[in-house]
Amino acid sequence: MGQQLASPEISFVEHKDDSSFYRIVKKITIILSIVTLIELGLGLLIYSLGHESHLAVMTVKGVIVILSLAKAFYITSYFMHLGDEIRNFIMTIIVPLLLFVWFITAFLWDGSSWRNLKNTDAGSRPATEQTEQYKGVKPGADK
Amino acid sequence: MSTAAIPAGTKWWSGGKSPFNISYGKLMMWYFLMSDAFTFGAFLISYGTIRFSANYWPDPNHVFNAFPGFGHMNLPLAFVSLMTFILIVSSVTMVLAVHAGHNMDRKGVEKYMLWTILGGLAFLGCQAWEWTHLLTGEHPVLVDGVVSSLNTTVAHNPWGPESSVLHEGHIVNTPGPKLFGGFFFGITGFHGFHVLSGVVINIIMYIKVRLGHFDQRGHYEMIEKAGLYWHFVDLVWVFVFLCFYLI
Numbered sequence: 001m002g003q004q005l006a007s008p009e010i011s012f013v014e015h016k017d018d019s020s021f022y023r024i025v026k027k028i029t030i031i032l033s034i035v036t037l038i039e040l041g042l043g044l045l046i047y048s049l050g051h052e053s054h055l056a057v058m059t060v061k062g063v064i065v066i067l068s069l070a071k072a073f074y075i076t077s078y079f080m081h082l083g084d085e086i087r088n089f090i091m092t093i094i095v096p097l098l099l100f101v102w103f104i105t106a107f108l109w110d111g112s113s114w115r116n117l118k119n120t121d122a123g124s125r126p127a128t129e130q131t132e133q134y135k136g137v138k139p140g141a142d143k
Numbered sequence: 144m145s146t147a148a149i150p151a152g153t154k155w156w157s158g159g160k161s162p163f164n165i166s167y168g169k170l171m172m173w174y175f176l177m178s179d180a181f182t183f184g185a186f187l188i189s190y191g192t193i194r195f196s197a198n199y200w201p202d203p204n205h206v207f208n209a210f211p212g213f214g215h216m217n218l219p220l221a222f223v224s225l226m227t228f229i230l231i232v233s234s235v236t237m238v239l240a241v242h243a244g245h246n247m248d249r250k251g252v253e254k255y256m257l258w259t260i261l262g263g264l265a266f267l268g269c270q271a272w273e274w275t276h277l278l279t280g281e282h283p284v285l286v287d288g289v290v291s292s293l294n295t296t297v298a299h300n301p302w303g304p305e306s307s308v309l310h311e312g313h314i315v316n317t318p319g320p321k322l323f324g325g326f327f328f329g330i331t332g333f334h335g336f337h338v339l340s341g342v343v344i345n346i347i348m349y350i351k352v353r354l355g356h357f358d359q360r361g362h363y364e365m366i367e368k369a370g371l372y373w374h375f376v377d378l379v380w381v382f383v384f385l386c387f388y389l390i
Binding site for chain 2: 099
């Protein structure tokens with residue numbers, strides 16, 4: 001193995017012999033392909049379910065999201081070799097990405113709240129001084 | 144987590160070496176990719192917010208159901224699955240190129256870089272076909288009581304809540320949400336531009352390999368950095384595929 005130290009900043013390099021390398025690449029390729037095929041199958045399942053059952057469709061979509069996260073893990077950990085780096089480094093990548101947890105929660109929450117407000121007028125508060133005058137009149141409606 | 148043999152009692156933060164055991168260039172590539180992940184994340188999350196706020200959103204199985212050479216046959220998800228497999232395969236050839244680089248195997252790096260470039264170009268070709276299909280495919284749509292012919296653009300689309308309804312002897316759709324095209328073309332375009340720049344970077348790397356630059360330098364770490372970028376493009380596609388086509 002002619003693996004070289006690319007930089008004096010590095011104190012050791014990881015050695016992986018050819019046979020174990022090819023075994024891992026083959027395994028990850030098969031995993032990614034199978035997961036993609038399962039996702040495809042579930043996508044078509046959503047198609048056949050149509051709009052029959054909201055709960056069933058949401059469950060299938062949830063499963064697809066989890067499978068995609070699994071794919072993301074395999075790509076970063078094995079193809080990008082993040083799993084072979086030292087813990088210090090892995091943490092500087094993973095910890096900032098945890099912001100996504102709140103980022104996604106907050107914005108999707110906001111989106112569904114917006115839909116709720118649009119559909120119900122729950123968000124339109126009459127101005128305090130004009131409460132009596134506009135009682136029972138929908139906002140935006142002609143007087 | 145690490146499988147490498149770390150010398151016992153290594154003091155990572157005492158100076159003189161990288162506390163992450165990684166070269167400056169690779170470290171910065173990782174941080175660039177992290178910031179890029181936030182950019183893509185922001186785009187996809189804004190798309191999610193709009194979709195959650197809408198009472199109706201087009202079903203991707205109805206929008207993306209065409210395959211080149213199969214005319215109007217209803218083949219939901221088939222073409223985009225092909226695109227996904229093309230990217231996965233080109234990611235695998237990139238891994239093999241990086242490994243050949245570790246072994247200082249110049250012929251191997253050349254071979255696998257060429258396959259990776261070919262995969263990238265194939266993906267871009269597929270995307271060009273898909274965009275053309277959406278931009279030129281016109282459907283009769285009932286807009287304000289008038290039947291007009293609409294394609295899918297950033298301004299309008301024919302994928303409304305009612306499809307194939309009879310109106311004065313015409314089979315028509317109703318217009319779909321305006322933002323559908325903007326998000327679709329914006330995000331897949333931004334990803335496609337990443338693929339394009341990845342292909343350009345890979346071509347530059349291929350030329351440098353051919354010229355023997357990395358043999359002179361004594362290592363093929365540049366191939367690793369280009370590889371990180373290329374895998375990231377594949378990684379983003381996992382989420383674009385998820386958000387636009389699957390759910």
